[in-house]
Amino acid sequence: MASTVRVDLDGNPIKAMTICMIGAGGFIGSHMCEKLMAETPHKVLAVDVYNDKIKHLLEPSSLPWADRIQFHRINIKNDSRLEGLIKMADLTINLAAICTPADYNTRPLDTIYSNFIDALPVVKYCSENNKRLIHFSTCEVYGKTIGSFLPKDHPLRQDPAYFVLKEDDSPCIFGSIEKQRWSYACAKQLIERLIYAEGAENGLEFTIVRPFNWIGPRMDFIPGIDGPREGVPRVLACFSNNLLRREPLKLVDGGESQRTFIYIKDAIEAVLLMIENPARANGHIFNVGNPNNELTVRQLAEMMTEVYSKVSGEPSLEVPTIDISSKEFYGEGYDDSDKRIPDMTIINKQLGWDPKTSLWDLLESTLTYQHRTYAEAIKQSISKPFAS
Ligand code: NAD
Numbered sequence: 001m002a003s004t005v006r007v008d009l010d011g012n013p014i015k016a017m018t019i020c021m022i023g024a025g026g027f028i029g030s031h032m033c034e035k036l037m038a039e040t041p042h043k044v045l046a047v048d049v050y051n052d053k054i055k056h057l058l059e060p061s062s063l064p065w066a067d068r069i070q071f072h073r074i075n076i077k078n079d080s081r082l083e084g085l086i087k088m089a090d091l092t093i094n095l096a097a098i099c100t101p102a103d104y105n106t107r108p109l110d111t112i113y114s115n116f117i118d119a120l121p122v123v124k125y126c127s128e129n130n131k132r133l134i135h136f137s138t139c140e141v142y143g144k145t146i147g148s149f150l151p152k153d154h155p156l157r158q159d160p161a162y163f164v165l166k167e168d169d170s171p172c173i174f175g176s177i178e179k180q181r182w183s184y185a186c187a188k189q190l191i192e193r194l195i196y197a198e199g200a201e202n203g204l205e206f207t208i209v210r211p212f213n214w215i216g217p218r219m220d221f222i223p224g225i226d227g228p229r230e231g232v233p234r235v236l237a238c239f240s241n242n243l244l245r246r247e248p249l250k251l252v253d254g255g256e257s258q259r260t261f262i263y264i265k266d267a268i269e270a271v272l273l274m275i276e277n278p279a280r281a282n283g284h285i286f287n288v289g290n291p292n293n294e295l296t297v298r299q300l301a302e303m304m305t306e307v308y309s310k311v312s313g314e315p316s317l318e319v320p321t322i323d324i325s326s327k328e329f330y331g332e333g334y335d336d337s338d339k340r341i342p343d344m345t346i347i348n349k350q351l352g353w354d355p356k357t358s359l360w361d362l363l364e365s366t367l368t369y370q371h372r373t374y375a376e377a378i379k380q381s382i383s384k385p386f387a388s
Pocket residue numbers: 022023024025026027028029047048049050074075076077094095096097098099114118136137138139140210211212213214215220
């Protein structure tokens with residue numbers, strides 16, 4: 001089969017590169033590895049403590065990309081092999097993090113160490129060895145919107161200047177130190193500032209990604225099936241778990257917070273453009289989200305209930321949701337981002353990228369996956385409650 005030469009956004013041929021991907025075994029990493037294996041000639045040194053979500057890419061050895069992906073079971077907290085892998089690669093992508101809100105207020109030390117201290121050697125090795133770095137931050141560095149401090153019925157709350165989040169303009173507004181929810185956002189902000197400073201003072205070639213609620217198959221875990229029974233994953237997996245078990249979906253503090261959700265496959269397209277267009281991506285911080293897919297958490301619960309009923313063929317519950325306080329659900333020290341709309345000007349100008357998938361479509365494909373993957377296992381666990 002004749003292979004076509006792949007070109008970047010400026011028409012230059014793309015050379016095959018080696019990528020050290022830290023956190024490759026997670027939700028985003030697994031989708032990124034899939035895309036790189038299926039559509040590019042690049043090689044991946046996949047670093048993680050787990051590999052369940054990329055097993056299908058690692059075995060059997062007859063897979064067409066078998067010689068382009070290697071798994072390294074490494075905990076970056078304490079493993080001297082990390083620097084060697086970064087040196088072998090042209091580009092490092094750092095995804096490793098504790099990034100589930102239930103941990104931010106209950107395990108603030110682990111959260112800060114994971115998101116700041118553990119990322120320090122990665123930045124240092126990239127800077128010292130003149131290697132390019134794509135670092136995963138979060139939309140949460142914006143914290144709360146300016147508009148959230150206005151009275152509920154104030155007309156300026158409708159003015160985009162008071163809520164749209166811009167990489168080079170919006171302030172980062174966190175709650176008090178007692179609100180340990182912000183330990184994650186604050187650690188991510190400081191590592192962003194450090195990377196930015198390494199760029200300014202030492203010439204580090206970097207790109208920072210701020211994901212806005214990327215969702216899709218393989219996100220987190222279903223409690224009691226492929227994760228701890230008492231664990232609290234992010235909202236997609238919490239609501240999927242409730243739907244699979246035919247329990248009401250729990251709306252924290254009434255489900256009034258607003259989010260924009262983007263389909264993982266759209267978001268991965270944006271990351272691939274960053275990987276393959278360094279001249280356009282270096283030195284930039286990019287929001288990656290879908291401003292058109294905004295809704296409240298309550299509306300998300302309603303839409304997921306409707307979509308799940310369609311894909312599973314099961315009728316919805318008579319009472320599909322219940323309210324729960326954040327203190328009861330997450331414990332002391334929880335706080336929330338009120339609204340997250342990404343400004344898309346910079347990513348659009350630099351990479352010409354726009355998200356495509358509607359909320360309904362992304363929920364339909366994701367919940368079809370959840371149903372196929374977990375419905376049988378949930379039925380069995382319900383019929384044998386004491387089996388491990
Ligand atoms: P994830 O938890 O699925 O993936 C993170 C991976 O990092 C896991 O596989 C984990 O085992 C690995 N990891 C953590 N600590 C490690 C260590 N010390 N050594 C080796 N591996 C380690 O999360 P994700 O959703 O794929 O997120 C990836 C990145 O994107 C994170 O930095 C997160 O903060 C950021 N992010 C994601 C979203 C989103 O919408 N999914 C939103 C905001 C930010």
